[in-house]
Amino acid sequence: MVILIGGSGYMGSAFAAELHKRQIPHQIVSRCTTDYTNFESLCRLLEKAKPSFLINAAGAVGKPNVDACELARSEAVLGNVVLPQLISNACDISGVPWAQVSSGCIYSGAKILSDGKVRIEKDLTLPHVRQIVDDSPSSVLGYSEDDSPNFSFRESPCSFYSGTKALGEEVISKAKQTYIWRLRIPFDEYDNDRNYLTKLQRYDRVYDNVNSISHRQDFVHACLDLWVSGANFGTYNVTNPGFVTSRQVVEMIQRNFKVRRAFKFWKDDEEFYRLAASAPRSNCVLDTTKLLATGVKMRPVEEAMEESLLRWSSAV
């Protein structure tokens, strides 16, 4: 039996659906029934339910976007640092293996291969970097799980949200029987405020950057496969292999939806941060070699994106 914390959220509900589909018995724990932020209550629950696995899909994300976490700092620390640690302690005591849904937003930029050397570029909007991204995408390498976060409290600047997510990983990084599953910018065919495709269509202006991203169902599918197949515990970047630029996705939206209107883009970073955002944004490319090496399947990002647009539904 699997215990699912945060099962009513955007990612949690996708886990619930996939567990249901696979006929894996599971119990969705919500704050209404169990105060899982209370150590004693959580320990009692684990003792009683004796789950074979636990998934924590709860956390503070900031609504409508990460800027909200700059103000709601208590909630960010409590949801993204204190909660993972509490769950880790409870699972440790009870001997329950578990997984934390984390985020790739603790990195900025990518590794660029040129003249046989690899260099880190934290800002992928710089013209000379962007030219490499556009002209020679195979030279753009992602951060692997061995790379330390470079968009965190330990390596400023970062958003408060990213700072807490990096710290959340840090506090559970040495725990036994623990998966850390890193999501990045979820998307799929269902219209939703959290869906990247919804966001892109609603923005007055689009911030053109470069990112690895995660198809929502592909993500939960791959995560559960990791557990079911008995892959080694540890950290995994769970994004669709490859990366996209916002401009590429906008073009795909225009082509698929036969949208005639022109999308407007922010001229540059300076304009974007001056007018649209208060916290610095993470934009990054992640390496999925470790994930794919386990045998778990994950479609290339273009394929997942094309299919989402093809099946697009704003009805659900």
Place this chain on the structure above:
Amino acid sequence: MVILIGGSGYMGSAFAAELHKRQIPHQIVSRCTTDYTNFESLCRLLEKAKPSFLINAAGAVGKPNVDACELARSEAVLGNVVLPQLISNACDISGVPWAQVSSGCIYSGAKILSDGKVRIEKDLTLPHVRQIVDDSPSSVLGYSEDDSPNFSFRESPCSFYSGTKALGEEVISKAKQTYIWRLRIPFDEYDNDRNYLTKLQRYDRVYDNVNSISHRQDFVHACLDLWVSGANFGTYNVTNPGFVTSRQVVEMIQRNFKVRRAFKFWKDDEEFYRLAASAPRSNCVLDTTKLLATGVKMRPVEEAMEESLLRWSSAV
């Protein structure tokens, strides 16, 4: 047997000395011997040592002052939020009662009684407030343990340090068998970078404000008395009753040490924050009624201060 975490620090060493003086068997736990930030190690230690009580005097304070925590945010969250929660979980599992050394810096200002009404004044440097402080000190009431912190992430502005201290109290506030002992601006007769009297003598300019403060030995004495006397668990403001203004303390220094030089003061808040400080500072008056009602003794602040100056020693 008492376990003392952070026993080599400024407050921890005072606890160690007092435990020694009282011949209470104790074990000082340092990171060198036990990684107390690791849940398993800490649980193992508690299981083996079976202490009757645990004191956590460790935490991130920011050196040379709280401004450092604005940058060292990971350390502040880890030391002031994550560590108390981890200790709380471990003590809960092991059934060990314990105490967290917290801080009164999660408040700003005082309660002012005038015309039979009590109002909150968060800024005690405002001229009309300061006049009441100077002319009618009995109208200045402190925050009690029932008052919610008003200098925290939940009530900005606050320093990052204060934000984490308030959150640290929050995460352990519902735990059983737990004391929260609030210290404020420690001082005593021994010259030390952390001693308020040392600081005041070293500043180029003094920031004149109003505060409840804690004599270091009086603090540990009162804290241990709370435990030894079996006082109810919960939160206690452990400051010397009353309050002082920086100007009053400077005058006491001048009188006692026959210092002839004039101390310079910052003209106002604006000048202080523009030139000397990056993070907002907590300045506040605390109510000690709850502490004194337990029968625990604490000298009035003036008496503790006079004696510290009388016995002043820069030799230790």
